[in-house]
Amino acid sequence: MSRFFKMVFNEQFKIYIRKSTWIMYILLAGIIIVAGVSTKAFVDLEDQYQNDDWREVMQEENAQLQKEQEEYQKKMEENEDSFSIGPDMSRVKKNNYYLEHDIQPTGYGAWQFVKDNEMLLSIVSLLTIIIAAGIVAQEFRWGTIKLLLIRPISRTQVLLSKYAAVLVFAFLTLLFVLSFSWIVGAILFGVEGINPEIVAPVDFLDMNTAYEQINIINSILTGYGYSLVNLVMMATFAFMISTVFKNGTLAIGTAVFLMFTGNSIVMFFSDHAWAKYILFANTNLKMYEDGTNQLFEGMTLGFSISVLVVYYIVFMVLSWLFFTKRDVAGQ
Amino acid sequence: MTAPAMELSNVNKTIGSKKIIKDLSFTINKGEVFGFIGPNGAGKTTTIRMMVGLMKITNGDVRILGKSIKTDYKDAVREVGAIVENPELYPFMSGWQNLKHFARMMPGITNERIMDVVKLLGMEKPIKEKVGRYSLGMRQRLGIAQALLHNPSVLILDEPTNGLDPAGIREIRKYIRKLAEEENVAVIISSHLLSEIELMCDRIGIIKNGELITTEYVHDTEDENLKQFSLEATPATEALHIIQNDFGFDVTTQDDMLTFKCAKEQMPPLTKALIEHNIQLYQVNMKNDSLEDKFFDLIGENTIE
Numbered sequence: 250m251s252r253f254f255k256m257v258f259n260e261q262f263k264i265y266i267r268k269s270t271w272i273m274y275i276l277l278a279g280i281i282i283v284a285g286v287s288t289k290a291f292v293d294l295e296d297q298y299q300n301d302d303w304r305e306v307m308q309e310e311n312a313q314l315q316k317e318q319e320e321y322q323k324k325m326e327e328n329e330d331s332f333s334i335g336p337d338m339s340r341v342k343k344n345n346y347y348l349e350h351d352i353q354p355t356g357y358g359a360w361q362f363v364k365d366n367e368m369l370l371s372i373v374s375l376l377t378i379i380i381a382a383g384i385v386a387q388e389f390r391w392g393t394i395k396l397l398l399i400r401p402i403s404r405t406q407v408l409l410s411k412y413a414a415v416l417v418f419a420f421l422t423l424l425f426v427l428s429f430s431w432i433v434g435a436i437l438f439g440v441e442g443i444n445p446e447i448v449a450p451v452d453f454l455d456m457n458t459a460y461e462q463i464n465i466i467n468s469i470l471t472g473y474g475y476s477l478v479n480l481v482m483m484a485t486f487a488f489m490i491s492t493v494f495k496n497g498t499l500a501i502g503t504a505v506f507l508m509f510t511g512n513s514i515v516m517f518f519s520d521h522a523w524a525k526y527i528l529f530a531n532t533n534l535k536m537y538e539d540g541t542n543q544l545f546e547g548m549t550l551g552f553s554i555s556v557l558v559v560y561y562i563v564f565m566v567l568s569w570l571f572f573t574k575r576d577v578a579g580q
Numbered sequence: 581m582t583a584p585a586m587e588l589s590n591v592n593k594t595i596g597s598k599k600i601i602k603d604l605s606f607t608i609n610k611g612e613v614f615g616f617i618g619p620n621g622a623g624k625t626t627t628i629r630m631m632v633g634l635m636k637i638t639n640g641d642v643r644i645l646g647k648s649i650k651t652d653y654k655d656a657v658r659e660v661g662a663i664v665e666n667p668e669l670y671p672f673m674s675g676w677q678n679l680k681h682f683a684r685m686m687p688g689i690t691n692e693r694i695m696d697v698v699k700l701l702g703m704e705k706p707i708k709e710k711v712g713r714y715s716l717g718m719r720q721r722l723g724i725a726q727a728l729l730h731n732p733s734v735l736i737l738d739e740p741t742n743g744l745d746p747a748g749i750r751e752i753r754k755y756i757r758k759l760a761e762e763e764n765v766a767v768i769i770s771s772h773l774l775s776e777i778e779l780m781c782d783r784i785g786i787i788k789n790g791e792l793i794t795t796e797y798v799h800d801t802e803d804e805n806l807k808q809f810s811l812e813a814t815p816a817t818e819a820l821h822i823i824q825n826d827f828g829f830d831v832t833t834q835d836d837m838l839t840f841k842c843a844k845e846q847m848p849p850l851t852k853a854l855i856e857h858n859i860q861l862y863q864v865n866m867k868n869d870s871l872e873d874k875f876f877d878l879i880g881e882n883t884i885e
Contacts, residue, residue, distance in 0.1 A: 252685075255684040266677070399633065400682070400686055401687075577629065
């Protein structure tokens with residue numbers, strides 16, 4: 250068993266010794282810093298509510314917004330053709346929530362910044378796909394596969410160690426995004442406490458949404474956790490293409506293409522009953538918690554998990570079959 | 581009797597409907613340097629790939645110290661160190677990192693052992709450099725080092741002197757001889773460089789179109805005194821008659837050329853006999869029977885089918 254760990258270590262070593270990996274990390278760090286600086290510069294961080302007079306500030310703001318809204322409506326009635334954007338009335342709603350529940354808003358800090366960086370997970374997916382696509386195909390390209398396979402280790406173990414290395418890479422990169430975001434957030438905004446809670450809209454896309462109080466760390470864990478499903482599936486897909494076709498470019502291309510077009514593909518075929526069996530109709534497990542975006546009738550959490558498991562097994566078995574049965578000949 | 585270092589029995593390889601390797605059988609003993617030669621496309625590399633389990637054997641078996649590569653893969657391959665085709669290593673890692681990488685895949689290889697191998701191949705200086713900067717000769721040595729880490733009983737080297745300068749070739753040759761003689765390692769070397777094989781090997785196997793044509797000892801002790809002669813004579817049939825019946829040599833004819841083996845001392849009486857029978861002699865040649873001649877005698881032209 251310790252041999253297996255050594256082999257995973259070997260694969261990690263080969264990933265992290267290369268400059269291209271470090272460039273990926275530098276890129277990721279750069280994106281986080283830019284996100285932090287622009288958040289500080291352009292986003293309403295609710296600093297105005299941090300003093301003891303936050304109730305008065307909110308009431309004033311509400312009155313101000315109400316007035317603006319009335320003026321705006323009057324203007325719209327007078328001149329129906331004009332097009333302009335009214336004041337942000339969701340602010341009023343949010344303020345009312347705070348006032349009703351007598352909660353002083355938590356200031357923006359490292360935890361919220363981490364939560365806001367959840368979208369960076371798609372970049373982590375991208376990097377993981379790149380690694381997964383290369384990890385088998387490159388050994389063939391370099392010719393080193395011959396030296397790997399003439400060891401007293403079964404091909405199944407060689408393949409598994411590579412797959413494990415991909416998952417370890419994804420995990421470490423995720424950890425990097427979380428911790429680096431937190432550090433950047435802490436430096437730019439400070440830390441809002443050990444276990445802070447914030448008020449957030451129930452549904453981000455709905456203008457008239459209600460508000461609720463949520464625990465940030467919980468929200469981070471579930472948010473990142475749900476996105477991991479997609480990450481693992483796409484990485485496994487890229488790994489499979491890489492192993493079957495010995496072609497890293499093809500693997501990156503197809504996996505990235507599918508990652509970005511997956512939802513459109515589901516939409517395109519949504520008239521058909523079988524569309525619910527498409528992988529991408531099932532990767533967003535969050536929809537079952539929210540109760541939103543139910544795509545097809547009869548879809549349940551159990552159904553989606555079963556579909557995911559079937560896809561996963563197919564990907565793994567195909568990789569395994571091609572890798573273990575293949576004659577390793579010249580290029 | 582102990583098992584031979586490597587034994588091929590009726591090895592066949594079929595890809596699609598094409599038979600690449602046909603009924604290959606031979607054994608290589610411990611402490612023997614075996615040269616595996618043949619024209620391009622004869623199936624040398626395919627055979628080597630089957631020996632180490634990179635390719636499936638369609639029919640037949642390869643046994644290493646009696647262990648089948650098909651059914652007992654791990655135990656069989658443990659005894660093998662190999663370079664297949666070019667010495668391809670990770671260019672972005674140093675020589676040392678490459679060796680460590682492969683050492684982790686096999687049990688019980690200490691840093692001291694790696695260092696010993698490095699010293700053996702005279703690579704102490706460039707071992708910390710990236711392999712991408714190595715010359716072909718240095719990569720070749722690193723490839724050999726990689727194959728030797730686990731003290732294999734069988735060492736398989738595909739074109740080991742490729743890219744080495746004459747001094748390097750001599751060093752490798754000496755080293756291979758030493759391995760075979762002192763550590764009782766069976767070494768299998770494939771090459772087109774016939775003169776090289778001749779200097780290094782105890783025995784050669786010649787392969788053509790996937791078939792083993794012959795295996796023979798490089799230094800044929802029993803034939804030491806026999807030289808190959810060819811003579812051009814007319815009428816050839818009469819000359820053939822005389823040489824075969826009166827002297828008892830095995831003669832092959834091609835047009836008016838008669839070729840046979842005999843001791844040098846027997847030639848004067850033979851020519852005298854021919855002249856006495858009124859046979860016209862145009863030329864008599866003694867061949868120094870080098871491996872190259874053997875090779876071309878057996879292979880004919882270098883044809884790929």
